[in-house]
Amino acid sequence: MASLTVVAIVMLTSAGAFVVASRGAGLRRAALPGAFMQALDCLGLAVLFLLGNLGLGLVLVLGLRVMTGRFISLYILNDATLPFLSLLQALVVHCWRARSK
């Protein structure tokens, strides 16, 4: 039930944003599918960054274990900030690419 509430709230604000953007801000409705595709591109980039961050983290932790002989837990990679920071990396690259065109 709680999960459905969250989905319902997001759907309502999305519908509201659609109305405000298309009528108030004058955004073209026909451009929405393209915007969705661009968002998917950005999300794909975020997934790539996340996999890269996890892969590099794994190599660093295991490498440091071998080189220093000290135990470093792999659980440090199990952190909620990593997906968020990966998304931030993707957003920056996505915007950078858009401004470079």
Place this chain on the structure above:
Amino acid sequence: MRGLRLLGLAGLLVFAAAAFTPLANCLNAWMAGVASLEPSDAIVVLGRGGADSDGILTNRSLRRVLRGVDLYRDGLASLLVLSGSADETRSRASLARGLGVPAAAILSAAPARTTGEEAEAVRRLLVPLGHRSILLVADPIDMPRGRALMERAGFTVRPAPTAASGPSQPEARLSLLKDILMELAAWAYYRLTGAL
């Protein structure tokens, strides 16, 4: 670009399935297996997450020790073995004593940093005493690896997982799926290094 888009779509679908469906709960219950609550030589409570410097246990560590105390009170074993880091076992032992478990019935295994080290520490503690059957207390997702390591250490293992139903909030489900993926990676690592 097309590959990136498909990857984004896949990420979105995984996110939606993880947060808004019982996928993580089903995996959680599947990994827990079937509990086998039968009289054993000892109840072994695996560590999870340690304790803060003020001795406060993590949520999961707390859940596990409470489960262990519960099994002890049910008379399923005469020994409660606590493993994990030094801080964690100290805090857990203190809590168990406070909940009425006699100090003589509580054994603390040598400090360990990984599940593999815990299995070895528990083996060194219990096998010389002739104790070979254990009720293993761990989170559902940690049970397959914990059980395999304990069996490899020579124990007859009876799983006693903490609650296997899992959370219902989207954020908690996401967190659970993250932990499941981490545990599967740990399983793969143990397999690759020959620890399992």
